[in-house]
Amino acid sequence: MIPFVHLDSAIIPGDGGALKLMRRGSEFSIMLGGNELMNSRLSGSEEALATLSCTRLGDRNAPHFLIGGLGMGFTLRAALGVLGPAARVTVAELVPGVVAWARGPMAEVFAGSLDDPRVDVEIADVGLLIGRGRASYDAILLDVDNGPDGLTRHGNDGLYDAAGLGAARRALRPGGVLAVWSSGPDRAFTARLRQAGFAAEEVTVRANGKRGGARHVIWLAVRP
Numbered sequence: 001m002i003p004f005v006h007l008d009s010a011i012i013p014g015d016g017g018a019l020k021l022m023r024r025g026s027e028f029s030i031m032l033g034g035n036e037l038m039n040s041r042l043s044g045s046e047e048a049l050a051t052l053s054c055t056r057l058g059d060r061n062a063p064h065f066l067i068g069g070l071g072m073g074f075t076l077r078a079a080l081g082v083l084g085p086a087a088r089v090t091v092a093e094l095v096p097g098v099v100a101w102a103r104g105p106m107a108e109v110f111a112g113s114l115d116d117p118r119v120d121v122e123i124a125d126v127g128l129l130i131g132r133g134r135a136s137y138d139a140i141l142l143d144v145d146n147g148p149d150g151l152t153r154h155g156n157d158g159l160y161d162a163a164g165l166g167a168a169r170r171a172l173r174p175g176g177v178l179a180v181w182s183s184g185p186d187r188a189f190t191a192r193l194r195q196a197g198f199a200a201e202e203v204t205v206r207a208n209g210k211r212g213g214a215r216h217v218i219w220l221a222v223r224p
Contacts, residue, residue, distance in 0.1 A: 002024050002025055003024065004022040004023065004029060005022065005023050005024065006020060006021075006022055007021045007023050007101075007105055008020075008021045008097065008101065008105070009021070009097075010095050010097025010098060010100075010101070011095070012032075012094065012095055013094055013095070017032060017033065018032075019031070019032055019037070019095060019097065019098065020032075021101050021105065021106075023105065027040055027041055028040040028072065028105075028106055028109060030071070030072070030098075037071075038071050038072050040072055040106075040109055042207045042213060043072070043074040044205065044206055044207055044213065045181065045205045045206065045207050045216035045218065046071065046072075046074035046075045046078070046143060047074050047075065047077075047078035048078075048203075048205040048218060049075045049078075049141050049143060049179055049181050049218055050067075050075045050076075050078035050079035050141060051078055051082060052179065052203060052205075052218060052220055053065075053079075053139045053141055053177045053179040053220065054079070054082045054083065056177045056179075056220050056222060057138055057139055057176070057177050058175075060138055061086065062086040062087060062088070063083065063087050063088075063138035063139065064087070064088045064089075064090070064136065064137050064138055064139075065079055065083070065087065065088070065089045065090070065137065065138065065139045065140075065141065066092065066126070066129060066130070066133075066136075066137045066139070066140045066141070066171075067079065067089060067090070067091045067092070067141045067143075068092050068126030068140070068141065068142040068143065068144045068159075069093065069126070069142070069143045069144040070091050070093040070098050070099060070102060070121065071098070071143060072102075072106065072109055072110075073102060073106075073109065073110045073111075073113055073114075075141055075143055075181075076089065076091060076113050076119070077110075077111065077113045079141075080113055080116055080118065080119070083118070085118070087118055088118055088120070089116075089118055089119050089120070090119075090120050090122060090129070091119065091120070091121045091122070092122050092126035092129050093121060093122070093123060093124075094123070094124065094125050094126070094144075096123050099114075099121060099123065102114060126142065126144060126159070127158055127159055127164065127167075129171075130159075130164075130167050130171045131167050131171075132171075133170070133172075134170060134171065135170070135171070135172065135173045135174075136171055136173075137171055137172055137173065137176060138172070138173055138175075138176050138177070139172075139176060139177045139178075139179065140168055140171065140172060140176070140177070140178045140179070141179045141181075142159060142178070142179065142180045142181065143181040144159070147182035147183055147184060147186060147189075147217075148160035148180060148182060148186055148189040148219075160180075160189060160192070161192070162195065162196060165178075165192060165193060165196035165198070166196055166197075168196075169196055169197055169198065169223050172223045173223075174223060174224070175222065175223065175224075176222070176223045177220060177221065177222055177223075178193075178198065178219075178220075178221040178222075179218055179219065179220055179221070180218065180219040180221075181216065181217075181218055182216065182217040182218070182219070183214075183216055183217075184215075184216070184217060185202065185204075185217050186217075189219065190202050190219065193219060193221045197224070198221035198222060198223060198224075199221065199222045199224060200219055200220070200221040200222075201219070201220045201221075202217055202218075202219055203217070203218045203219075203220060204216070204217055205217070205218055
């Protein structure tokens with residue numbers, strides 16, 4: 001088997017360590033230490049984060065989506081594929097190196113999605129954008145950790161506690177959707193979503209969509 005080659009590293013702000021971009025042939029992997037955060041061969045659950053959110057949201061005129069975490073762009077491209085021409089998508093990415101990878105070695109994976117006129121990429125902590133929002137977004141999609149805890153950065157814990165969920169609820173318009181990706185279930189998080197005033201549902205999806213793969217979880221939480 002062809003071994004992975006280390007292409008580049010990118011420091012996570014706030015003492016979060018370093019992400020590593022690896023490549024093996026046409027396959028890319030982003031790792032944090034010994035944990036693989038994402039792989040270009042496995043996109044089904046990240047795409048479902050966008051498509052399920054759009055389904056829950058229904059038809060809206062010019063919806064505004066906030067995506068936390070650029071990653072390999074799977075969620076972004078899936079959202080662009082189902083949203084209309086009047087939609088807006090703001091992507092908050094904390095690590096500048098990840099955006100550089102998207103425009104550099106992984107440009108083929110991103111397939112020009114960052115140049116879509118509906119897209120605005122902000123080098124920022126998604127928590128700050130959520131905190132500044134007041135009924136600003138129709139959907140907030142979070143894929144910045146392996147679940148509702150701060151794996152990649154301890155500061156992300158604040159996205160998933162009572163205060164963070166309250167901020168997300170205020171940042172959403174009525175009927176808006178908060179969607180959170182996770183590598184596995186977490187009953188306590190489902191309870192926190194409901195305590196924060198969301199109508200929450202936990203959906204199991206496959207890592208590689210219809211082709212199977214590991215079971216991941218997406219929470220779909222609707223602001224009444």
